[in-house]
Structure formats: structure tokens, C-alpha cells
Amino acid sequence: MQAKESDWWVGASIYQIYPRSFQDSNGDGVGDLRGITMRLPYVAALGVDAIWIAPFFPSPMHDFGYDISDYCNVDPLFGTLADFDALVAEAHQLGLRVLIDLVLSHTAAEHPWFVESRQNRDNAKADWYVWADAQPDGTPPNNWLSLFGGSAWQWDTRRGQYYLRNFLSSQPDLNYHCPQVQDAVLDVVRFWLERGCDGFRFDVVNFYFHDKALRSNPPQPAGRFAAAVPRSNPYAFQRHLYDKTQPENLVFLQRLRELLDSRPGIASIGEIGDDEQYATLASYTTGGRLHMAYTFNLMERDCSARFVHGVLEEFLHEAGEASVCWALNNHDVTRVVTRWQALMGSAAQIAPLLLALLGSLRGSICLYQGEELGLSEAQLAYEQLQDPYGKSMWPAFAGRDGCRTPMPWQSHAQHGGFSEVHPWLPVPPEHLQAAVDLQLRLPDSVLRRYQGFLRWRQHIPALRAGSMTLLPAHDQVVAFERRLGDERLLCVFNLSHQAARYEADFDVDVRGVEGHGFVGHWDLAEVVLPPHQAFFGRLVSLTISEPKGAV
Template identity: 50%
Template sequence: MSGSNTEWWRNSVIYQIYPRSFCDANGDGIGDLAGITSKLDYVQSLGVDAIWISPFFKSPMADFGYDVSDYRDVDPIFGNLGDFDELIEAAHARGLKVIIDQILSHSSDQHPWFQESRSSRSNPKAGWYVWADPKPDGSVPNNWMSNFGGSAWRWCTRRRQYYLTNFLKEQPDLNLHNPEVQEQLLADLKFWLERGVDGFRLDAINHAFHNQSLRDNPARPLQLDENGLPPVNTYQYQWHIHDKSQPENLLFLQRVRKLLDQYPDTVTVGEVGDDNTHKIMAEYTTEDRLHMAYSFDLLAEDCSAGFLRETLRKNRQVIEEGWPCWSISNHDVPRPMTRWNREFDREQAAARVPLFLLTQLCLRGSVCLYQGEELGLEEAEIAFEDLQDPYGINLWPEFKGRDGCRTPMPWFNHGEVNAGFSRARPWLPVPEEHRNKAVSVQEDDQHSILNRFRALLQWHREWPGLASAEQQVVDTGDELLVFYRRTATEEFLVATNYGREDAELALPEEFSGARDITPHNFAGEVTGTSIRLPLAGARVLHRKRNQHGG
């Protein structure tokens, strides 16, 4: 099978579904594939182009599915392959593409591959994982650190060797330097392509290869907190030069792309967190590698206009033909309603949330939304006794983990048990404040955050010129985020106010008399000489250009 790619993914909006927390169809307190299928009419109503489903594969759930024990089957808590096939069919019937997570850098320690690999140094899969001898004194092979803190090496008594774990100790790193491993992973991708998936989100894909010299990573200057203390997580103590983002990664991604090119209109989006994110994104999204990539830049605490300007400037400076996917929220970071609004009261925060989406929709790139973002859900406070995330349990109380953004989706308000998520006690509690923002509460309110999101996504479809337009950020030096998008025939001016005070921008002469295409419900005013923007205000202006750019 082969065919062309319509590049539907350019300027697309992808809706991330965390299956444990979306909808529970069988009443066991955990969301499942049938639950997702039951809510596809709602997802379609948002106006998104695709869904990305976080892992649902067989797993011991040490890291809630990111520790895979069978790459070709569904974990029973989520359903079975038949349920997945029904989901694919139902999504496609509604015009929704389906992207699924793939975890290619590591597996579960319960995977049969690892069970065999750890049994001896001479078995057929002995070289399928990253093994290393101890130093003469018995200590770990080098100074590499796990993303979750502490050494990245774990001792195996059977082989008398250490194995590499970039994440939890239950997630041993696959050795992609081994050609057999690459062939197996490509075959597993093909398995899902044959079942009809439209693409893959490749988890931590720049961790797929390590430097075989096992050289130490250099120390990184520590950023002290307000109490003069160093970071809680030891991963932040070094530059990650040798444990990820190796040159061999690019060759493997070319093999992945070659496989997907055999399946029309399929796509890859890579997660590529790194010390030099923009460079990695540029390298990974060339014509024969990933279609697009997203990083952690906009998942940061800072959302000041200055930070956003610098991030966008660096990104556009480095990425030429490559394509970014912008995300301000996912299953790993505090929700933006809280994270990006710490200095604003509740009313101001609610007004700012649509501004965040408008900004994303106007940028060069695609957009990834996370379930509940369209409801303006706050980060949930989870009591220690209710925590499920091992990351948070390990680093409590200085770091509370990722459970606060993973709580169940609230479908109904107080009239339904557990906000309509499940008939049983949910795996994480439903915060009381989330019930007040349930889908049923917001559906009939035309001014709700939910309906503003729908209107924004509809507006986005009406301006396809944004898909191919070049981007230029304006350094205003204040809390206004201003940028141009230009093609040979049209030009957009986007001005947004990320500050607390009213602000004013001189209207560029060429936009005098331009059409104001700002979506409804955004405050602001265009006069003859200026653009005036209150808190959370925005203006989007559009004008035609001649072929010479004038």
C-alpha cells in the first residue's frame, strides 16, 4: 500500500485523550476504549481534526501504560482489540483521525523481551536492552540520571550487570543500536497501521539511542530556588549530552518515515524534550524524518509575553522546513488554567484561557489540546493518600507529581455520581470545583469557555491562509505578544495582551483600513492610529497583499 500525503496535519488541531480519565463504560472506575467511543460525538462537536490516545497497551501500569508489556494488544482494563477497532471505525465515520502513542525507547520490565534478556548474558535477546558492567568498585557505569530522579542504572543479580532506565526502574531502555530491536519496533508500528491508525505520537523519541561510549554527562550550573536550594530532581544537575538525542536517532526516524510513507495520510509527531529543544526539533522534522514535533517550551511555568516572544523567535530562527506542534497542556504538567494564571484572580484567569488558544491557533504550526482544557479546568489538589503517580510519591512533598492534571473528565454536575465519569469510585477523585465546570454545565452557556473553544476552532477553519503563512514576532518590549503571518497574497497581524494592565499598540501603516477578523468575545479596539487592548484582549487584522509583498 502506498500513496501521497495530503498533509492534513499542517495547521491541524489534535485532541489528546488520556484514556484512564476520559470516560468509564464498564463501571470499574477506570476509563476505557468503549468510553472514548461513547464520547466521540462530543469530541467531534469541538471541531478538532484528530484525537491522540495515550497508551492503552498491556502493561503492569507502573507508569500508567508508558511501561508496555505487549506492543500489540490492549490492556484488559481498557478493553480489547475489538474495542479498538470499533473506536477507529467510529472516529473515521465522524471525520476524526486517530493517532496513538508509541513508546519506542523503553518497555516494561515485565515484557517477555526483558525477562529473557535479563536471564543471562548469552540468550537470544541478551543485547535487546542497554546493559553495562559495574565499575571495579561495583558502582554504576556512569553519572547518568533518570528523568524521575536518582541514578539511571539498576542492578541485575542474574547478569551481574546494570541496565539503563531513563525513567522508572520498571522501564528498562531498549537497545536500538541492535538491528533486531529496530526491526521488531517497525513491525509493531506496522501492526497498528494495518489496523487503520492515522499516525503515532512518539513518546520521548530522542531517548531512543544512547552514546555507546557511556561517557559521563557534564555538570550543569544549578538554578537555586527562592530558599537558595538546588533542584529537587537530580536530572536537572547535568547537561544531557550522551544519554539522548544521538545522531543514530535520525537514521532510525528515516526508517520510521519510510514505513509511514507506505500508508496514505499518516503522520508522526515526536516528543523531543532536550536542553536545546529548537535545534532538536529542526533536526527531527526534516522532509524524511518526523512530520512534526513538540517540545516542553510552552509547558513551562512562564507565560509572560517576553518569554513567549523569545520562544517563538528561537523556534522560527532554527526551524525552517520543519513543523512544530504547539501544546500548553498535557498529562504531565499542571493545567494552564492554574499554571499560567498564578498572578490573576479567578475571573481574570477564565478570561485568559481563550486567549491562550487563540495564540496557538494563530502560530505557524499545529495545535495539541488536552482533555479538559476546553473546560478551563484548574489543576487539582490531590491528597497524599490519593496519589497514584510514582513520580509524585517519590518526590513528595516538594513535587506532587502529575495526578493533578489527570483527574477524571467531568461530564455532568452534581446530579450524577462522580460527575458522570464512572459508576464506581474513580482511580483518582473528581475535584468538587471541576463539577461546576462539567460539560453539561457549559453546553447551554454560549459564553462558556467550552463554547468559546468551539467558536475559536470554527474561526480557525475559516482562515486556511494561516496554514502556510510565514511568521515574524514583533519585539514590543512589554506584555503585548504581537506577530505577523504572511503569504504572497495576504497578511495577518495578531496582537494579544498577556499583561494585567490595559495596553496600546501603534497601528502599522499598512494595516490602516485592514479587515478586523478577531473572533467574537475578545475585548479590544482598533482606532485610526492604534490598537487598544485590555487584559486578555486581542485583535487579529487581515489584509490582501500584492505579489511583490506590498
């Protein structure tokens, strides 16, 4: 079944680019848009459908671009609007769609909107941000916390009020209860659509609205913590009922979707960080809202097959037919080959298997630059850190710099071929041994296996658009069936460093599929898997008995 061109995003593979660390084209130690354009043939050769580019807008760079001071331009550090236009043109020539990262929940304190809003309480933009009076004793309006530490409220002497900032004090939150704010951010989306963007990744999309009554958050139940937050961060101790994920956001997302649907082939991905991630995922991707969204449920340190099975079981039970975009890595989390190394083995063993698992799940997938090289998390000294999150939480949490170090393109070039000068973050020596030029010369390298699997996946309709039935849990193995029409595909993964056998009680023939790069095989009534291997097999009968314990 051929998907409509407008539905290209269904089951798509999307490659995330962190511009600062991808390719420096002008010798200033920071990656840029021209650098991305230079490397687009490499990205296209991976076999992905689209790229997602992290923020490149004008910014004071307190949070490295996630604090925007002008939504409709390019920071000189990254280039010009003409450079962006050239990037889009080259990407389209290579068959790649272009998604950009819009941070619409908050701006930089230097944004002209906030500069005006903070002057007094009766200017034209006085209500464009979330302002509140102090309590009688001068303390903040409630107990809301910033994800980056401390109160979510920052005192401002000009207005004699607190403003809400869910992240840095220099990142004031926009007030989406103000209709003019909604109109303004939709104009931003319209601007980039007119420049040829194929879609957007919306940062912290469930943070747009806050509780108008400013009610305090209750504590988490004993033994439970907020999702995707280090336990050393007090933000994890609250149930975030009132500072985000408000019902008014669903209405705004419908307005946003109407704008996106005004042009064919546009796609949207929302980032959701929420205590009830699956329920939020379901509500945010149904009813004419976002096309898809991703959560952090597979970006945890637990790497057991039982854990992965539990994540998928919970997703299928709670999220229903929600449109999900799965990821194991991004610019905010420790790289997966380091997170999951203890139980699984080396990066060269882990990375291809995890790609196969990720690329076989129902939904679309996001891959983060360097993932295809099997890059590990860089270990940096405190004096090398740039991330304000890491600096504030050191030493229990080192922040996000370890997954943001520059791409190693050439093993023997200075700074890995990323830049001719000392880069903004160092290139770890161990990453040079995984450089692109080395891996392209090795037929069984992580990079070559990524290319092979992604190209193979492109031609398996059930993996891109089929339903998913989870098979019984196992200590070493994750297994499920994908189905699209008459095509039924058995997918089995050994997430361990020991050989495994997985019994599958089917009353049909199972015939192995080749071309994906793995060596597991079917033996009578079970799948036999060496360590870190996968099996893909077609169920050749139109009827199938219900697998034992299927969800």
C-alpha cells in the same frame, strides 16, 4: 489554497485523550476505549481534526501504561482489539483521525523481550536492552540519572550487570544499536497501521539511542537547568549529552518515516525533551524524519508576554522551517490556567485567550482533555497520589496526578458522570462547576468559546499553513503576522489583566476580522485591547513596510 489530503496534519488541531480519565463505560472506576467511543461526538463538535490516545496497551501499570508489556494488544482494563477497531471506525465516521501513543524507547520489565534478555548474557535477546558491567568498585557504569530519581542504572542479579532505565527501575531501555530491536519496533508500527491508525505520537523520541561508549554527562553551566524538569530533581543539574539525542537516532527516524510514507495520510508527532530543544526539533522534523514534534518551551511557569515573545523569537531563529506542534497542556505538566494564573486572572479569562494564541502560531496544536473546560490543576493529598514520579519527589513536586483527574461531564452526577463508582483519581469539587453539561448551556462559556474559535480557525488558511513574522516585544502584548500567499493576518494578544495598546507601524490598511469571539479593535495606528482579549486584522494591501523591530 486547499491542502492535499495527505497533508491534513499541517496546522491541524489534535485533541489528546488520557484514557484512564476520559470516560468509564463499565463501572470499574477507570476510563476505557468504549468510553472514548461514547464521547467522540463531543470531541468532533469541538472542531478538532484528530485525537491522540495515550497508551492503552497491556501493562503492569507501574507508570500507568507508559510501561508496555505487549505492543500489539489492548490491556483488558481498557477493552479489546475489537473495541479499538470500533473506536477507529466511529472516529473516521465523524471525520476524526486517530493517532496512538507508542512508547518505543523502553518496555515494562514484564515484557517477554526483557524477561528473556535478563536470563543470561548469551540468549537470543541478550543485546535487546542496554546492559553494562559495574565499575571495579561495584558502582554504576557512569553518572547518568533517571528522570524519576536516582541512578539511571539498575543492578540485575541474574546477569550480574546493570541495565539502563531512564525512568522507573521497571522500565528498561531498549538497545537501538541492535538491528533486531529496530526491526521489531518497526513491526509494531506496521501492526497498528494495518488496524487503521492515522498516525502516532512517539513518546520521548530522542531517548532511543545512547552513547555506545557510555561517557558520563557533564554538569550544567552555573544557573542553567535541563528543560522541563523541576529544579528539585537532580536530573536538571546535568547536560544530557550522552544518555539521549544521539546522531544514530536520525538514521533510524528516516527508516521509520519510510514505513509511515508507505501509506497515504499518516502523520507522526515526536515528544522531545532536550537541553537544545529547538536544534533537536529542527533536525528531527527535516530530512525525511518526523512530520512534526513538540517541545516543552511553552509549558513553563513564566507567563509574561516578554517570556512568550522570547520563546517564539528563539524558535523562529533556531528552528527555521521545522515542523512544530505547539501545546500548553498535556498529561505530564501542571495545567496552564493554574501555572499562569498569578499574572493573568481566572481560568474563564485565561483559557479562551491562550487557545487563540496557541491556535494562531505557525504549526499544529495539541489540546489536552479538560483544557476546553478551563480546568485548573487538582490539589491532591499525598495519600491520594498515584503517580510514582510525584511520590518520589514529594513534597517539592507533587507529580502529574493533578492534571490527570477524570473529566467532569455532568455537574450533578456522582463523580461528575465519569464513573458510577469511586474513580482511580478523585473528581475535584471545583471541577464540577466547569462540567460539560453546564458549559454547553452557556453561550459564552470556555467550552463554547473553544468551539467557536476552532471552527473559525478552520476557515483561515493563513493560520493553518502560513508563515509567521514576530512583531516587536511588549510588556503586555504578544503580536505577529501570519501570511499565506496574498492573505496577511495581524494577530495581537493581551496577556495581562490590564487594558493595553499596541502600536503597529504599517503603511497599509488594517481591517478587523470577526467571528473569533474577541473584542480588540484597530484604532488608527494601534490595536486597542481590553484585558485578556485578542485582535485579528487583515492587511489589505499587497505591500507592507517592515514593522519596527520585526524578527
